[in-house]
Amino acid sequence: MTTETATTGASLAGAPVRRGPRPALRGRPLGARRLRRLLAWVFVTPLLVVNLLVVTGPGLASVYYSFTDWDGLNAPGFVGLANYAEMLRSDAVGTALVHNVLWTLFFLVVPMTMGLVGAFLLSRLRRNQAFFRVLYFVPYVLATVVSAAVWRQLLDPDGGVAAALSTLGLPFLDPLADVNFLGNPSLALGSVAFVNTWQWWGFLLVIFLASMQSVDPALYEAVRLDGAGPVREFWHITLPMIRPTLVFLGLMTIIWSFLVFDYVYVLTQGGPAGSTDVLSTVLYREAFQNQRHGYASAVAMLLSVISAATVLGYLALRRRLRWDV
Amino acid sequence: MSAPRTSILRPSAPRPSALRPARPVAGRRRAQPVTWIVLGLLAVYALGPLLVLAANSLKSSREIDTNPLGPPQSWSWSNFAGAWERAHMGGALLNSSLIALATAAGVAVIATTAAYAMTRLGLPGGGAWILWLLVSSSLPIQLFLVPLVSWWSFLGLYNQPIGLVIIYWAVYSPFATLLVRAFLVGMPREYEEAARLDGAGELGVFTRIVLPMVRPAVLTAALVAGLQAYNEFMLAVTFIQDRDLQPVALSLYSFQQGFTTDWSLVSAAGLLMALPVVVLFLMMQRTFIDGYVSRGIAV
Numbered sequence: 001m002t003t004e005t006a007t008t009g010a011s012l013a014g015a016p017v018r019r020g021p022r023p024a025l026r027g028r029p030l031g032a033r034r035l036r037r038l039l040a041w042v043f044v045t046p047l048l049v050v051n052l053l054v055v056t057g058p059g060l061a062s063v064y065y066s067f068t069d070w071d072g073l074n075a076p077g078f079v080g081l082a083n084y085a086e087m088l089r090s091d092a093v094g095t096a097l098v099h100n101v102l103w104t105l106f107f108l109v110v111p112m113t114m115g116l117v118g119a120f121l122l123s124r125l126r127r128n129q130a131f132f133r134v135l136y137f138v139p140y141v142l143a144t145v146v147s148a149a150v151w152r153q154l155l156d157p158d159g160g161v162a163a164a165l166s167t168l169g170l171p172f173l174d175p176l177a178d179v180n181f182l183g184n185p186s187l188a189l190g191s192v193a194f195v196n197t198w199q200w201w202g203f204l205l206v207i208f209l210a211s212m213q214s215v216d217p218a219l220y221e222a223v224r225l226d227g228a229g230p231v232r233e234f235w236h237i238t239l240p241m242i243r244p245t246l247v248f249l250g251l252m253t254i255i256w257s258f259l260v261f262d263y264v265y266v267l268t269q270g271g272p273a274g275s276t277d278v279l280s281t282v283l284y285r286e287a288f289q290n291q292r293h294g295y296a297s298a299v300a301m302l303l304s305v306i307s308a309a310t311v312l313g314y315l316a317l318r319r320r321l322r323w324d325v
Numbered sequence: 326m327s328a329p330r331t332s333i334l335r336p337s338a339p340r341p342s343a344l345r346p347a348r349p350v351a352g353r354r355r356a357q358p359v360t361w362i363v364l365g366l367l368a369v370y371a372l373g374p375l376l377v378l379a380a381n382s383l384k385s386s387r388e389i390d391t392n393p394l395g396p397p398q399s400w401s402w403s404n405f406a407g408a409w410e411r412a413h414m415g416g417a418l419l420n421s422s423l424i425a426l427a428t429a430a431g432v433a434v435i436a437t438t439a440a441y442a443m444t445r446l447g448l449p450g451g452g453a454w455i456l457w458l459l460v461s462s463s464l465p466i467q468l469f470l471v472p473l474v475s476w477w478s479f480l481g482l483y484n485q486p487i488g489l490v491i492i493y494w495a496v497y498s499p500f501a502t503l504l505v506r507a508f509l510v511g512m513p514r515e516y517e518e519a520a521r522l523d524g525a526g527e528l529g530v531f532t533r534i535v536l537p538m539v540r541p542a543v544l545t546a547a548l549v550a551g552l553q554a555y556n557e558f559m560l561a562v563t564f565i566q567d568r569d570l571q572p573v574a575l576s577l578y579s580f581q582q583g584f585t586t587d588w589s590l591v592s593a594a595g596l597l598m599a600l601p602v603v604v605l606f607l608m609m610q611r612t613f614i615d616g617y618v619s620r621g622i623a624v
Contacts, residue, residue: 033447039527040446043438044454047498050435054495055461058469058476065472072475118367121360132364134610136371141606141613142599143556145577149595150374152581153381153588159393202371203617210618259465262558266578280467287471288563300468307465 066297076294083298096277099189104257106193108250115204120234123212133209136202144262151195155181185275188268192276196263204249211245212238251314258306279303382592389589408593416569417576421555424486424572428493429551433543435494436501441531444509462499484566493554501546504619508542545616552602573598
């Protein structure tokens with residue numbers, strides 16, 4: 001793990017990993033080196049072509065289209081900053097942004113806590129670790145549409161878990177009858193986030209576990225000799241030692257939370273009444289239902305700026321605080 | 326890359342009993358049930374919904390109304406035939422398998438050749454390539470989605486499975502390249518040098534020496550890419566319109582959208598979609614998990 005982050009860090013800092021001509025090659029004819037150079041370009045061509053065609057090219061085109069009134073069919077006309085001005089005034093974008101922020105907070109707290117606690121408890125088992133790890137990871141390999149199919153039934157107002165609990169005869173569970181988790185505007189966003197958490201937290205657990213396993217056991221022995229219990233071990237050894245992973249996954253959580261699309265689109269399509277709209281569903285609707293490609297590109301730029309700002313903030317933290325992350 | 330591979334399954338804190346007696350042993354023993362209870366609850370949370378899905382896939386649509394969560398009273402296997410027919414699962418599963426295989430194979434080729442060029446063939450540019458890979462693997466799909474639809478229509482790739490596969494190649498190959506590259510960086514060059522001194526050509530060195538050695542990393546990268554392609558939703562729903570060309574994610578999606586949804590059939594269809602992935606995952610769980618762990622840590 002440390003080697004990995006080290007490599008990534010070094011390359012981010014712009015230190016090219018290159019070597020001069022190796023002694024074994026020096027005696028060979030010049031043609032061999034040129035051949036290798038040529039082969040290098042041939043070998044990198046597939047990556048270059050698909051990336052330029054799919055990611056870099058259209059990505060740059062998006063920057064341009066965000067300044068136009070393009071509808072996807074006719075020639076785009078330049079409108080300056082009009083899309084951005086409209087976006088900043090738009091209630092839909094504002095509401096969606098708030099939902100994205102709430103989503104981010106939810107995912108920074110709920111799945112993170114579940115993953116951390118689960119991984120910590122699992123790391124203390126001497127046996128069956130691999131078994132539980134596989135078990136918790138199963139939901140993560142499932143498709144969004146599969147877990148949506150599962151949870152639509154479990155959250156159903158008539159046949160779901162809440163309805164079943166309300167029939168148990170316990171008075172404090174009675175209000176759970178007829179709760180429409182996905183259809184009630186004040187519950188829908190939380191319900192979608194909850195469904196996504198079910199699929200997501202096992203991934204966090206597995207990565208936290210891998211990170212915890214690289215902590216030096218001697219550290220635990222030391223605090224244990226001081227009489228520390230599991231809670232203190234967690235706060236004083238585990239959390240500080242896995243901080244790089246924690247910060248990294250926190251960063252990825254923020255980025256992914258602003259890009260979330262699948263669960264919202266599959267479960268509620270942004271409804272009811274826009275109560276689960278996020279930036280991605282607004283973008284999608286503007287682009288492919290309202291044919292406002294130019295405006296949608298401006299929303300895409302907002303998403304990209306948020307992602308980029310998060311990464312830059314992370315890099316700044318790394319440099320400023322000299323965090324080893 | 327190989328360091329976490331061995332360490333993942335190692336119990337984290339082997340506790341030599343000689344170092345233990347600072348605390349009363351009873352304290353440790355009392356802590357254990359709590360651990361087991363929490364881990365058990367988490368296991369129920371992870372697997373319970375899947376058991377409900379499996380149970381509901383065997384109930385008749387009438388039984389599901391009266392008994393939505395319990396085990397099935399009578400097993401109606403005909404749900405699977407019904408779902409197969411009505412959700413077009415046969416064709417959709419075939420489409421998805423082909424898309425996943427083509428994605429996995431393409432990503433493996435793209436990533437391996439590119440990583441080899443970067444680490445061994447002296448590709449000019451050095452660290453700039455890695456920066457470019459990092460940036461393009463973290464760019465939001467939403468950024469290039471809108472223009473890509475127009476470009477793909479123009480190129481005749483819209484509503485074509487191969488068009489979708491090309492997008493998956495592009496989206497999944499940066500991470501795969503970084504993964505294979507990290508593996509190659511940690512691999513000794515002596516075998517290649519020796520083969521060259523023995524007169525092997527550049528292609529021979531690549532195919533006979535390097536490929537067999539990087540196979541674990543390539544397999545991991547390909548598996549992760551194939552699984553992601555099989556499960557992917559946003560790009561599929563944007564780029565495939567014809568029902569006959571739909572991957573299984575889309576047919577399951579439209580099957581659960583209707584107003585009068587038959588949940589026993591949806592459950593059966595969902596299980597049909599999930600089963601191949603779960604079986605494959607259980608068979609190759611270490612490869613899968615290592616791939617995802619490196620995704621979480623390295624990129």
